[in-house]
Structure formats: C-alpha cells, structure tokens
Amino acid sequence: MRIVVADDSVLFREGLVRLLTEVGHTVVAAVGDADQLPAAVAESAPDLVVIDVRMPPTMTDDGAKAAGELRRAHPGLPMLLLSQHVETRHSVALVAEGGFGYLLKDRVLRVDDFLDALTRVAAGGSALDPQVVGALLAPARRDTALSRLTDRERDVLALVAEGHSNAGVATRLHLGERTVETHMRAILQKLDIPETADHHRRVLAAVTYLLLARPAG
Amino acid sequence: MGETLAWLLTTLVSAGVFAAVVFGLGAAVGASGAVGGGGAAFAVALLVLPLHRRVQAAVGRVVDRERYVHAARIQQFVRDVRDGTAAPEDVETVLRDTLDDPGLTLWLKLPGSTADGYVDPSGTAVAAPPDGGRIPLRSGPAEVGLVVLGRTSARRQRRARELVALAALPIEVSRLRLELRAALEDARTSRARLVQAATEERRRLERDLHDGAQQQIVAAGMRLRSVQRRLESGSPEHRELDAAVEALEASIAELRSLAHGLRPSRLDDGLPAALASLVADSPVPVRLSVADVPLPEVLATTLYFVVAEAYANALKHAAAGELTVEVAHTGDALTVLVADDGVGGAHGPMTSVRDRVTSVGGEFAIESPDGVGTTVKAVIPHADRGGR
Numbered sequence: 001m002r003i004v005v006a007d008d009s010v011l012f013r014e015g016l017v018r019l020l021t022e023v024g025h026t027v028v029a030a031v032g033d034a035d036q037l038p039a040a041v042a043e044s045a046p047d048l049v050v051i052d053v054r055m056p057p058t059m060t061d062d063g064a065k066a067a068g069e070l071r072r073a074h075p076g077l078p079m080l081l082l083s084q085h086v087e088t089r090h091s092v093a094l095v096a097e098g099g100f101g102y103l104l105k106d107r108v109l110r111v112d113d114f115l116d117a118l119t120r121v122a123a124g125g126s127a128l129d130p131q132v133v134g135a136l137l138a139p140a141r142r143d144t145a146l147s148r149l150t151d152r153e154r155d156v157l158a159l160v161a162e163g164h165s166n167a168g169v170a171t172r173l174h175l176g177e178r179t180v181e182t183h184m185r186a187i188l189q190k191l192d193i194p195e196t197a198d199h200h201r202r203v204l205a206a207v208t209y210l211l212l213a214r215p216a217g
Numbered sequence: 218m219g220e221t222l223a224w225l226l227t228t229l230v231s232a233g234v235f236a237a238v239v240f241g242l243g244a245a246v247g248a249s250g251a252v253g254g255g256g257a258a259f260a261v262a263l264l265v266l267p268l269h270r271r272v273q274a275a276v277g278r279v280v281d282r283e284r285y286v287h288a289a290r291i292q293q294f295v296r297d298v299r300d301g302t303a304a305p306e307d308v309e310t311v312l313r314d315t316l317d318d319p320g321l322t323l324w325l326k327l328p329g330s331t332a333d334g335y336v337d338p339s340g341t342a343v344a345a346p347p348d349g350g351r352i353p354l355r356s357g358p359a360e361v362g363l364v365v366l367g368r369t370s371a372r373r374q375r376r377a378r379e380l381v382a383l384a385a386l387p388i389e390v391s392r393l394r395l396e397l398r399a400a401l402e403d404a405r406t407s408r409a410r411l412v413q414a415a416t417e418e419r420r421r422l423e424r425d426l427h428d429g430a431q432q433q434i435v436a437a438g439m440r441l442r443s444v445q446r447r448l449e450s451g452s453p454e455h456r457e458l459d460a461a462v463e464a465l466e467a468s469i470a471e472l473r474s475l476a477h478g479l480r481p482s483r484l485d486d487g488l489p490a491a492l493a494s495l496v497a498d499s500p501v502p503v504r505l506s507v508a509d510v511p512l513p514e515v516l517a518t519t520l521y522f523v524v525a526e527a528y529a530n531a532l533k534h535a536a537a538g539e540l541t542v543e544v545a546h547t548g549d550a551l552t553v554l555v556a557d558d559g560v561g562g563a564h565g566p567m568t569s570v571r572d573r574v575t576s577v578g579g580e581f582a583i584e585s586p587d588g589v590g591t592t593v594k595a596v597i598p599h600a601d602r603g604g605r
Contacts, residue, residue, distance in 0.1 A: 009432040012432050015436045015440060015443075018439070022443060022446060059424070060485070084482075085476070086483065086494075106431075106435050106438070108435065108439060135497055
C-alpha cells in the first residue's frame with residue numbers, strides 16, 4: 001500500500017521507510033514535522049499515514065493534533081500513531097472510531113506484529129498497544145463490570161482490544177476459533193454491549209467500553 | 218535648666234551631708250578634724266551619684282515635666298517590647314505620638330544596601346530621605362538608619378535626640394527583624410528557583426531520553442531487523458539477531474522506566490491520568506478523585522510525587538484495606554490528600570516530599586495515630602487563572 005510517514009527523527013524515519021519498502025509497501029512521502037503533513041497527505045492520497053506523536057514545531061503532541069485534523073479533513077483515512085511512551089489524551093479516543101492505531105514506537109522491532117497492525121488499521125480495524133490495554137484492564141478497575149469476567153475472558157478481551165481478529169486471538173491463546181467466539185459472546189453480555197456479527201464493530205464497542213470505564217482521567 | 222538646678226541641689230545636699238558628718242562625728246567622739254573630714258568625704262562620695270539621680274528626677278518632674286513624661290513613655294514602650302506586649306516596629310508611631318510630630322519618619326538601612334538605600338519599618342524601600350531634621354542612628358561605627366523630623370527646631374532636635382537614644386533597642390530590633398525577614402525571603406525565592414530549574418532539567422532529560430537515546434536504539438534495531446530479513450529463517454545468525462533485538466528492546470524498557478523516574482510521562486495526559494495510571498496496579502482498592510485543572514509543570518510534578526510517595530508508603534507499611542487519594546482545587550489552593558485505613562504510627566518524615574511542597578510555598582502534614590490509619594495532606598497555593 002501507499003504510505004505517508006511523519007517522524008522528526010531522521011534515523012527512525014529512514015529505518016521505517018526501508019522496512020516498509022522491503023516488505024513491498026510504497027512510501028509516497030516522508031516528512032519531519034507536523035506542519036508539512038496535511039499538504040503531503042493531500043498531494044499523495046495515501047492508503048495509510050504513520051505519525052509520530054511528538055514532533056516539531058512544539059515537540060509536544062503536534063503529531064496527535066495533526067492526526068485529529070487529518071481525521072476531519074479525510075474521514076476514513078487510516079492512521080497509525082507512534083509514541084515514545086504511553087499517553088492517551090489525544091490518541092486513544094480515536095481508536096474507537098476504527099481505521100486507527102496507537103502503538104509504542106519500539107513495537108516496530110516486532111516486525112510481523114507491526115506489519116499485522118498496519119494491515120488491520122488500513123482495513124478499517126484498530127490496533128492498540130498492549131501496554132495501553134494493560135492499563136485499561138488494570139486490577140484497580142476490578143470494581144466495574146470487568147470484575148465479572150473470568151481470567152480467560154480477560155485474556156481474550158485484552159487481545160481483542162489490541163485489535164486482533166478472532167483468528168488472531170485463537171492463534172495467540174492456542175484456542176479454537178469457536179471457543180474464542182464463545183468467550184467473546186460472554187464478554188459482550190457481561191459488559192452489556194449489544195451483540196453484533198461485525199467483528200470490527202464489536203472490537204470498537206469493547207475498546208469504547210474500556211475507555212469510558214476508565215477511572216478519572 | 219532642670220540639669221543646672223539638679224546639680225545645684227545635689228551640691229547643696231552634699232555640702233549639708235559633709236557638714237553634718239563632720240559636725241556629728243566631732244560631737245560624738247571628739248575626734249580631730251582630720252578624721253571627721255575624711256569620714257565626711259567618704260560618706261558624700263558614697264551618696265553623691267544616687268543622690269544626684271534622685272534629685273535630678275525629682276527636679277525634672279517639677280521643673281521640666283514634659284521631658285520627664287516623654288522619656289517615661291519611651292521607657293515604658295521599651296519595657297513593653299522587652300515583655301513582648303508591643304511590636305518593636307511600632308517605635309516610629311510611638312516617637313511620632315510622643316514628640317507630637319506626625320511627619321516624623323524612621324529610615325532603616327539593611328546590610329548590603331547602597332549609601333542612600335533606606336527602607337521604612339515595614340521593609341519597603343523608600344526614596345532618599347530629605348536633608349533637614351536628620352538624626353542619624355549608629356551601631357558602632359556603622360550608620361544603621363535615620364530619624365527624620367517633620368517639625369524641626371533646635372529644641373525639638375535636642376529632645377528628639379534624647380528620645381531616639383532611649384528608643385535605640387526597639388529600633389535596632391526592628392532593623393534586625395527586617396534583615397531576618399529579607400534573608401528568609403531570599404532563601405525562599407532561591408529555593409523556589411532551584412526547584413523550578415530542577416523540574417525543567419528533569420523534563421529536558423526525560424525528553425532527551427525519549428527523543429534521543431530511545432529513538433536511536435529503535436533505529437539500530439530496525440537495521441538489525443532489515444539485515445535479518447536477508448537471512449534464512451531458523452539459521453544461527455537469524456536467531457542471533459533475534460537475541461540482539463531483544464536486548465535492545467530491554468534497553469528501551471529500561472530507558473523508559475528511567476525517564477519515568479525523572480518525570481512520569483503520563484503527566485502529558487494531565488494529573489488525573491497520571492495518578493490513575495500510578496494506582497492502576499494497586500493490590501487494594503483506591504478511591505481516586507482528582508480535579509482536572511490546568512497546572513504549571515512544577516505543581517503537577519509536585520502533586521504527583523506527593524501522591525506517589527504517600528501511596529508507596531501506604532502500600533508498604535500501612536496494611537491498609539482501602540486508600541483514598543484526593544486532589545481538590547478550592548479557591549486559591551490545591552489540596553492533596555492520601556489517606557489509608559491501616560495501622561497508623563507514621564512512616565517516617567517524608568523529608569524530600571515535604572521539601573518539594575514547601576519549596577512551592579505549600580504546607581505539608583502527616584497525621585498517623587496508632588490504629589486509625591495515616592493521612593498525608595499538602596496544601597499548595599494556586600490561583601486558577603483559567604486557560605491552559
């Protein structure tokens with residue numbers, strides 16, 4: 001697919017461009033600051049944009065803000081945000097809309113997982129960093145409906161929230177796909193999420209549930 | 218005139234005593250004039266000074282009543298200051314009232330000030346004093362201040378000079394208290410500056426770690442992965458590169474936790490998110506309530522570290538069944554409270570946190586009665602000006 005990369009670190013940007021090219025993607029534009037991003041996207045009409053959260057001009061959350069603006073200017077354009085550390089103010093909320101991913105930067109070193117996440121996001125799915133999901137499912141939150149989940153159901157929910165398909169979850173947990181499907185139905189029921197056959201929508205509902213059930217902040 | 222009269226009276230009384238002793242001794246023992254004269258001189262010498270003082274006071278009371286009353290007022294004020302019932306800084310008012318000179322002003326000189334740098338008794342710097350009616354105040358060779366009269370005449374000058382001399386103690390105490398206050402204020406602001414600088418430095422280091430070292434390690438790992446792609450999967454070299462990249466990932470995790478210790482990066486999401494993530498792994502339930510107000514970096518990190526340390530202590534020592542963490546913004550202050558229902562009996566002084574709190578002008582307290590639990594509380598002044 002055709003990809004735009006926005007990252008101010010030259011080393012990282014070049015590394016990522018090389019990686020993406022080697023696996024057969026085309027990097028149509030690579031920019032080093034958030035201000036250049038809208039023009040680059042408008043010109044090259046990519047299938048996916050990879051954006052670093054912290055970029056010039058202000059080196060705070062320019063990348064995340066740019067992602068929000070791109071989402072308004074190009075609804076449905078898949079985007080993957082990369083961050084040096086977990087922060088959620090501008091990013092995680094977008095995951096619930098689909099076609100959006102949020103990963104820690106060093107996940108690119110797990111090449112297969114990373115490429116898998118890219119593919120999911122480009123197809124309108126989601127990818128949420130395991131560390132973020134871990135925080136969302138933390139023990140301190142056991143006083144909510146989450147406490148009614150079994151350990152196995154929590155494992156399934158965690159992987160679903162990371163963005164994996166039923167098949168992906170099944171492989172990772174060494175379960176049959178039907179078993180995963182059964183767990184999934186139980187989870188949705190316990191969390192009072194309306195049943196739907198569309199996997200994407202179920203994932204988004206689960207992520208939304210986790211986000212809304214977050215304690216203060 | 219009173220002075221002259223007093224000496225005259227003293228002389229007369231002394232002469233009388235001398236005569237009485239000479240005469241009395243001569244009559245009693247029939248001694249020679251030499252013995253009587255010597256004894257009389259001795260008696261007079263013993264008596265003359267105390268006698269003079271009393272005579273002078275008595276004369277002053279009668280002949281120069283006003284001066285006597287003024288001096289008494291100042292002396293009473295000095296006693297009150299000594300007893301702690303009057304503030305030494307009132308000396309200016311007392312001098313004004315006593316001398317009936319509302320325009321009288323006291324100018325104090327603090328150490329290290331310039332030749333013309335005076336302050337008023339409240340410590341406010343004032344413009345150069347007028348030339349007329351000055352009474353310099355000295356402590357040893359150094360000039361420590363001035364009293365400037367509003368109404369000047371030779372008589373007033375003389376009177377004021379006497380009274381100012383009597384009031385030397387409260388004047389000097391006021392000056393020393395000002396010095397102390399200025400020194401404390403200096404220490405406080407320089408500490409606040411240091412904390413501010415340290416906070417900025419930590420933030421800069423945190424960014425350097427994330428944006429510099431960490432990115433470079435990731436980039437190096439990507440190169441290794443790129444090389445690895447050209448190798449046959451399952452070959453020893455392939456596995457070797459897997460191990461190398463895993464080692465890099467471990468370094469990145471380490472850097473991330475190092476950066477977290479410098480400054481928790483979740484603070485980028487605001488204090489509520491940072492504290493929520495702090496207590497996320499708590500083995501006991503935590504009731505968390507954090508006001509979401511925009512805060513300057515130095516306050517956000519201060520509040521974060523207060524909670525982090527109190528929380529860690531509670532988990533470690535308190536054997537608590539439940540924790541409460543509250544950050545509230547009321548009017549012009551932030552209140553942070555970390556309370557547990559554990560065993561109480563304080564867990565040490567928390568010196569570093571206390572220092573952090575006081576350095577931003579706040580107050581810090583631990584209450585930890587045995588068996589009732591521990592409450593750590595800090596109140597930090599912060600006026601919400603709105604906006605971000």
